[in-house]
Amino acid sequence: MLYFDHCASTPPYDEVVQTMMEVMRSEYANPSSLHLAGTAADKLIERSRAVIASQLQTKAGSWIFTGGGTESNNLAIKGAARQYAGRGRHLITTQIEHASVYEAFAQLEQEGFRVTYLPVSESGHVTPEQVEKALTDETILVSIMHVNNEIGSVQPIGQIGSLLKRLPKVIFHVDAVQSIGKLPLQIEEWGIDLLSGSAHKLRGPKGVGYLYMRDGLSLHPLFTGGTQEFGYRAGTQNVPGIVASAKALRMSMESMEERQRRMLGLKRQLIGIIAEIPELKVNGGEPSAAHILHFSYPGMKPEVVIHMLEQHGIMASTKSACSSKDNKPSRVLLAIGASLEQASGGIRISFGDEHQERDIAELGAALRRIVGQLKPLERRLT
Known part of the structure; x- marks a missing residue:
């Protein structure tokens, strides 16, 4: 997992x-x-x-x-x-x-x-x-x-x-x-x-x-x-x-500085992967924390993506865990000017000590497959 x-x-x-x-x-x-x-x-x-x-x-x-x-x-x-x-x-x-x-x-x-x-x-x-x-x-x-x-x-x-x-x-x-x-x-x-x-x-x-x-x-x-x-x-x-x-x-x-450097590398790696998937859009901008990356799949319910990631053995989230079970668009994404579709389709990836470059590559491969499977169904799953 x-x-x-x-x-x-x-x-x-x-x-x-x-x-x-x-x-x-x-x-x-x-x-x-x-x-x-x-x-x-x-x-x-x-x-x-x-x-x-x-x-x-x-x-x-x-x-x-x-x-x-x-x-x-x-x-x-x-x-x-x-x-x-x-x-x-x-x-x-x-x-x-x-x-x-x-x-x-x-x-x-x-x-x-x-x-x-x-x-x-x-x-x-x-x-x-x-x-x-x-x-x-x-x-x-x-x-x-x-x-x-x-x-x-x-x-x-x-x-x-x-x-x-x-x-x-x-x-x-x-x-x-x-x-x-x-x-x-x-x-x-x-x-x-x-x-x-x-x-x-x-x-x-x-x-x-x-x-x-x-x-x-x-x-x-x-x-x-x-x-x-x-x-x-x-x-x-x-x-x-x-x-x-x-x-x-x-x-x-004690491990903060080394962890920051390593997670920044992982985040940049994932940003590069998402940039190659036109259906996905990174949210927010710099300066930002190295351990958090948020992106949207506009027009797609985020829980669909979350459950498909689970099938690949990958656990992620949509927004704050305190609010993730409601179906409302993200208040944060709306505040930064995101469209309703973008604010309703957010996915949050947050890194930890255990993650390596190969894990990001596996996540990227799963995202490519999921988007490929969902693209023909976008309208029906919104």
């Missing part, structure tokens, strides 16, 4: 699985308990917090463990907006955010906040100038993802952060779920106040997320009922998952 859906989830490192099993066996006490076993479990959490902070060059106490990237995004956005609503009720984001961000803002609109959704270029990017123009005296939060989860566009986070540094009232949140361990991040230098991540996107376990919060900030918690995670995330911590997630992050960071 060739698994090309690493944006949705990744196969965990063997060492991560082993670590998680060992901690589950030996450190099963509640980390909030006062006895020695509870204290030992709590120390593992703090050690994991320190590992993540060290790898991402921030202070250890700045990281909050959550149940995943979606929770981290919701805690950052709703927590900041509700906490600082007294300063203003205007928020800024983009039209191409992940559903966990986009829908969080939609919910805040129902609570009386005003949201500006910035449009993007055909390549899938916003500019610092757009952000600056959208700012008002009432703006309290700007949330912009680092790497888009569908088309891979990389936003100018450093430039936007430099702009917002001059405005201490405005909080800057970055969804870095698709970039941690895959692209360089300079959280403090870029002026990021809140940053979300997810362990299973970088070969860690599912069910663990993390949220960076700059010193001096406070958040209105989503959950109540305990003082865990500095009072921002009540509930017993997932000790085995947290320890395993810190290990996965460290391993991903």
